[in-house]
Amino acid sequence: MHFVIMGCGRVGSTLAHSLEDAGHTVAIIDRRADAFRRLGSHFMGTRVEGEGFDRDTLLEAGIERASALAAVSSGDNSNILAARVARETFGVDHVVARIYDPGRAAVYQRLGIPTVATVRWTADQVLRRLLPEGSSVEWHDETGTVQLAEVAVATAWVGTRLSRLEQESGARVAFVTRFGEGVLPTADTVVQDGDLVHVVMRESEVAHVESVFARGPQQEG
Structure with a gap:
């Protein structure tokens, strides 16, 4: 080419x-x-x-x-x-x-x-390490409806399956950056300490997704 x-x-x-x-x-x-x-x-x-x-x-x-x-x-x-x-x-x-x-x-x-x-x-990447909360947009469609973003995950999620994170937030986990490499999640993939989680979500739901990622999993039962 x-x-x-x-x-x-x-x-x-x-x-x-x-x-x-x-x-x-x-x-x-x-x-x-x-x-x-x-x-x-x-x-x-x-x-x-x-x-x-x-x-x-x-x-x-x-x-x-x-x-x-x-x-x-x-x-x-x-x-x-x-x-x-x-x-x-x-x-x-x-x-x-x-x-x-x-x-x-x-x-x-x-x-x-x-x-x-x-x-x-560059500034966003530094801030993501200094202030690990909220989300950082990496891509969005031309209409501004859907976005791919790196969303900070509370340590309370460590050891929990990503599928549970999706279920509670309504977002779709696209991939995880782990030890500097991209990982495509499976049904059994769990959150590990230091993971950078990249999700696809509607822009109208960003605040909700951020709050779910920040609070940790809800107590069952």
Whole structure:
């Protein structure tokens, strides 16, 4: 598959090498020619100097045959514009834009443009470890009805089956991060200390799910 990357900073150059190492073809765009030095001499892809939202620049990068575009430059406006041009003009289904302003990221997510709000994501991940309560949204559908979120689980749930957690909260456990690895739960999977539980739920039920996860299992009988 062919991928187009806008922005040859640390993120863009890392993506380029990762995709190329996986056997894909890559074209990377940057308005500064000296940015391509990050790629090194072993990068076999295409280097295109120009603006990533410019039609001719994108054509030179092979956007017409691209499977996806990642806009990861240092400018929010440029990234969003490039993502929109790729999707709306060239029909690229898979686009993602790096956004520094979390408020903007939320708006564009609702418009159907996947975004990565880097500063917000990093801060959220730190806060999840400092203040282990509530939930952290990881994805939601375009209508804002359903979301995938990491929800903090009280230690009172340790040793309890995840199916019990689902039954009391009404949420669906999608997967668990355990010792840094993703685990798909079975009917017998129980909550372990340190688990990060990722659930699918309706946004209207977030407060209820959070409260159930925080209080521990109800006493039976």
